[in-house]
Amino acid sequence: MHLSAERRLSVAWVVVVTITLIYLVIDGSVDDSDVMRASTVASVAAIGLALIKVRIVMREFMDVRYAPRILRTVTDALVLTMGVFLFGTYLVGRAIA
Amino acid sequence: MTQERGKLRGAKRELWLAWYVTVAFYGLYSVVFFALARAQPPGRPWLDPGQTVAWFADRHWGLLIGFGLIFVLGGFSAVALALITYSIRRMSVSPAYAYSYLILYAIAAIPGFMFICVAMTCGVMRPDLSPVTTQWLYDLGFLSFVGTMGVFLVGSLIWMVAILIDENGVLPRWFGYLSLVNALTEVVIAPSWIFQRGVLAYNGAIGFWVNVPVFGLYTVAFILLLRDFIRRDDLGTGPLPMPPPDVWGHAKRAVEAVGA
């Protein structure tokens, strides 16, 4: 299927907004009524979804998709680096807490 | 042609001297603050008055000799400044940018490093001051040193705009954007005026351990770029004969080399 650039942008928007709304589901599923509870699953999911959105924004909104290979590699490496550091800090922090 | 180039090299002695003095100055500054005076990484902002007295006593000679050296050589901070001012004058922008930069940093030297040297010299000279007063000197020293923010904020932005609108190719545009990163660290340091502990305090994980490496990276970058600029400069007024180092060009070639 070949989408026009304009259409493709709108689809990307729908996807990132939908991911944002998933946060409401995560939020609702973790807590007991009003009391907030710690949850590794919720935290890891939150960070993961954020990074997926970051990549979509870069690829689709920022036109990295059409950019030379070097920029695609660098931005993907950036998202990967962010992921490694964020998950790493969170998991190591929990392990030694 | 070779002869011409040789002549130019001799003609650049002022620039090269300024560059080497800049390197020596930043080196000396780091040695004094980190090794001799041990005033960096900064002391803990939450020390009680008695502990600040002990802090001064612990560093007695280091502070006096280290800051004595700064009192002798601190004025050479103007050399880096002069070189940067020259680089901005070499751009196709209004001289107002160059002179703004020069004046901002020239006057900033007083609160930026004179205050800490004076306050800490006084603190060391009078171990029998009331501890509360010693703590006041400790606060004045560190807060003035860390908290002279506006100069680096506005100065970085002035330099950034000059680089981004310059058409002579004096400095690469990526360094202009890096100046924005540096300017934003001066926003990040503002909470160190508010918090005596925590990540945002002037010795905190963000206030010091993120900010100072960013500033260090920025400083190393501009020192290397100034060297490259001096090499390329033809001491003329128009565009430089060669473009500034293109970061993506290098990266691209590197990637292609790996791919081949």
Add this chain to the structure above:
Amino acid sequence: MTAVDGLADDAAVGGDDAARRFPGDPDMWIFVVVESLVFTSYFCIYLYARTQHEQAFLAAQSALTMWVGILETILLLTSSWAIARCVQCTRAGSYAAARQFAFVTAGLGAAFFALKIAEWVHLIRDGYSFGSSDFMQHFFFLTGIHAAHLVIGFVALGVLVYELSDPRRRSHKTIETCSTYWHTVDLFWVVIFAMLYVVR
């Protein structure tokens, strides 16, 4: 102007890397990468602090309202979409439409900012402030430094509209660079939102 001043479509270029080009000023991406790493370090420091004081962070975090964060995120994501449309219209030569999308972007950004300020005021009225807890310190710091980036984003939008306004200017490169900056502000918010509102 030629129609293919803009970016080549995937199908059109295929594997030919040379036919591809950077969106905007290639050097702008240095800012994106370095500033992202700086933000990553802020996030790591925050995440580590919260794992060490989990209960205190959770207690303080409960003062935030989830739907406000969601709404703010959607506002910024939509502003990103609008400025991407602005760039597409610029490439297509529809400058009037591009300008309209730029104003939509500015409006959505302003709405985000207004909501953010209202949220701050609300929290401060309820007794939460920069110094009230470790979590709030991180919250006000991260949202504050993001707001500083947003304010610079309005400057970038100003440059963009200035370029679009005059037929003698209209540098596509400058317009794309400004849009890249705006998207970066959006990117940082996407992660900040997950960090402050969702992470448990």
Add this chain to the structure above:
Amino acid sequence: MPPGEVSTSRVGERIIYWTWVPLFAIWITAFLLFPGFIPPVSPRASAAEVAEFYRQDLSRIRYSMILFNWFGVALIPILMLIAERMRGMAHRTPVLRFCVIGVAGGAPIAFLTSTVFWLVAAFRPDRSPDLTLLTNDLAWVTFTCGVPFLIALYLFIALAVAWDDQPRPVFPRWIAWFNVVIALVTVPAAFAGLAKRGVFAWDGLVSFWVKNVAIAVWIVVMAWSLRSAMARDGEVIEAGA
């Protein structure tokens, strides 16, 4: 321009130039007027003694420091005359001139800061002696050790003169060596914090008398050589016109 007439630019420079004479007189007067200079207040004095100092001769302390506060920074226009002469030097870049401009403000303003501390100490002589001692220390350390801009200024001028490679240099060659000597004798003052007694203490022979006499000698010598440098510039301009 008709022959014999002088441009406003040169008239303006002459006005600035001749300010050095009244300024020098004012500086000497203020120096003699301040009771804390002859003899200098000792770093060994106790808080009570220092507090007592600010209770006596209060008027002389205040008026001498007001004079210094007013006219100390008047050195800046004269330094700018030197910076302007540097345009005529055989340099390829303005870097050395920017160096001089970069420290020309710092040198007098460091001194201005110390007059502020002295005036604060004198503002409430009945303040707790500890605070008066602290303010007095801040004034003296700023005044004595606050020489980095002066030292750099001397050396920048020295280098600029030494590198002025032309048959008729703007300043005579020996001015370079003179500035190096002045810089060297000023260096010990920077370390005044190390000694509370002896020649290196802030009231000592080296840190106080040598450094301050050096400043006075420097002003007289530079003013004298500036005069011929300005005359030379005038000839060059007229020859070029």
